[in-house]
Amino acid sequence: MQKPIQKRTLKTRARLLSASEDVVARDGYQGLRVEEVVKSAGVAKGTFFAHFHDKDALMEILIGERLSTLLDQAEAEVEPKTVEELITALDSIHTFMTSERYVFDLLLRYSGAAAIEEIGPIAHCFERYFRVVEVWMANADFRKDVPPDLLAEGVQAFSIQSMSLKFCALHEAQTMEDRLEIYLKAWLTPAM
Amino acid sequence: MQKPIQKRTLKTRARLLSASEDVVARDGYQGLRVEEVVKSAGVAKGTFFAHFHDKDALMEILIGERLSTLLDQAEAEVEPKTVEELITALDSIHTFMTSERYVFDLLLRYSGAAAIEEIGPIAHCFERYFRVVEVWMANADFRKDVPPDLLAEGVQAFSIQSMSLKFCALHEAQTMEDRLEIYLKAWLTPAM
DNA sequence: TTCAAAAAGTGACCGCGGTCAATAAATAAT
DNA sequence: ATTATTTATTGACCGCGGTCACTTTTTGAA
Numbered sequence: 001m002q003k004p005i006q007k008r009t010l011k012t013r014a015r016l017l018s019a020s021e022d023v024v025a026r027d028g029y030q031g032l033r034v035e036e037v038v039k040s041a042g043v044a045k046g047t048f049f050a051h052f053h054d055k056d057a058l059m060e061i062l063i064g065e066r067l068s069t070l071l072d073q074a075e076a077e078v079e080p081k082t083v084e085e086l087i088t089a090l091d092s093i094h095t096f097m098t099s100e101r102y103v104f105d106l107l108l109r110y111s112g113a114a115a116i117e118e119i120g121p122i123a124h125c126f127e128r129y130f131r132v133v134e135v136w137m138a139n140a141d142f143r144k145d146v147p148p149d150l151l152a153e154g155v156q157a158f159s160i161q162s163m164s165l166k167f168c169a170l171h172e173a174q175t176m177e178d179r180l181e182i183y184l185k186a187w188l189t190p191a192m
Numbered sequence: 193m194q195k196p197i198q199k200r201t202l203k204t205r206a207r208l209l210s211a212s213e214d215v216v217a218r219d220g221y222q223g224l225r226v227e228e229v230v231k232s233a234g235v236a237k238g239t240f241f242a243h244f245h246d247k248d249a250l251m252e253i254l255i256g257e258r259l260s261t262l263l264d265q266a267e268a269e270v271e272p273k274t275v276e277e278l279i280t281a282l283d284s285i286h287t288f289m290t291s292e293r294y295v296f297d298l299l300l301r302y303s304g305a306a307a308i309e310e311i312g313p314i315a316h317c318f319e320r321y322f323r324v325v326e327v328w329m330a331n332a333d334f335r336k337d338v339p340p341d342l343l344a345e346g347v348q349a350f351s352i353q354s355m356s357l358k359f360c361a362l363h364e365a366q367t368m369e370d371r372l373e374i375y376l377k378a379w380l381t382p383a384m
Numbered sequence: 385t386t387c388a389a390a391a392a393g394t395g396a397c398c399g400c401g402g403t404c405a406a407t408a409a410a411t412a413a414t
Numbered sequence: 415a416t417t418a419t420t421t422a423t424t425g426a427c428c429g430c431g432g433t434c435a436c437t438t439t440t441t442g443a444a
Contacts, residue, residue, distance in 0.1 A: 006439090006440065006441085008439080008440080033429090033430070033431090034430075034431065034432085035429090035430070035431090045431090045432085045433095046432090046433080046434080048432095049431090049432065049433075054431075054432070055430095055431065055432090
């Protein structure tokens with residue numbers, strides 16, 4: 001037993017998380033300031049960093065939680081069988097991912113686990129995204145010359161590409177969904 | 193004539209850029225500090241920000257210049273005709289793009305032009321990357337059910353995916369090139 | 385109940401990017 | 415040449431993330 005976690009600790013952490021959510025609700029993820037959070041939570045700044053390694057670590061938790069919920073919902077729906085249905089199934093996730101520029105940048109930065117021993121919440125969500133799509137790929141009627149896991153990786157790559165272009169002024173004509181549809185039809189149902 | 197640029201201005205800017213390159217050579221892009229640059233250039237901090245909107249703007253210039261040179265070289269070589277040759281042709285570019293985590297993150301952040309009127313150096317390079325690959329796609333013997341520009345966008349998307357995974361501890365087994373080869377063979381030469 | 389060790393919390397302080405009113409230098413007008 | 419106007423430079427200052435020596439609280443052994 002190497003875990004004598006004090007009740008006080010949990011309470012403080014909960015206060016910090018709750019205060020963070022309030023601040024995000026008011027100012028967005030981008031607008032969150034650590035000083036604002038600790039003031040609202042009624043603790044000192046140093047306490048914040050005793051609970052979270054840095055500001056990004058808190059953001060990972062907040063954003064990861066939201067993403068987890070959306071993944072739960074996506075998983076609960078009926079499995080998509082066409083490209084259109086696939087895009088619809090992922091829509092809420094992609095919309096949240098691109099809700100703020102700051103959020104998208106942070107997602108990209110933490111989409112891969114920096115070290116095996118510490119897979120953060122966001123890297124975990126990307127892994128889940130991949131697994132969910134992989135299952136869909138295995139059960140839908142897409143190309144069969146390539147294994148489902150590779151198809152899923154491609155879906156992820158093209159989704160990220162589509163989302164990136166959403167923030168790009170040069171590609172304003174098309175919506176994110178339209179672009180993704182073009183990509184995925186070429187990727188999932190090639191017509192040589 | 194709305195451009196009475198003083199000679200002094202150009203000189204100061206050149207000093208700042210030169211000093212920046214020295215600092216990068218010594219400490220890497222990640223290690224560059226504005227205070228270090230201005231000290232080395234012998235100007236005040238405020239002067240830096242009169243010449244560059246922010247630190248990122250300087251980084252865009254430095255990294256964009258390097259990328260431009262690499263694109264020149266890639267363009268000068270013989271056009272790749274196979275997936276293997278394609279990867280080789282892009283190798284030096286991808287290697288530089290992933291030379292530092294900081295560099296890769298910055299590239300992603302500025303790969304798209306935030307506003308049409310101000311296409312930054314990095315967004316410009318991504319556009320060039322796309323155009324170069326598009327020409328290769330048009331002249332090589334890859335799948336023909338999809339236009340070259342779409343093929344090129346896919347190459348970019350998969351390249352970014354491969355590079356991202358380079359920083360991910362979960363995918364250490366494969367090299368960036370091996371991953372990219374698997375992606376691009378599935379993307380460019382599907383065998384339904 | 386007492387007390388020492390461990391854990392949690394504090395806030396003054398630092399690093400560094402970025403700002404801006406004041407100053408100096410260059411250019412144009414007389 | 416002298417003055418007026420524009421342009422470039424300066425450095426004290428600010429915001430905000432992050433640190434750390436110190437204090438307070440909790441815990442567990444005596």
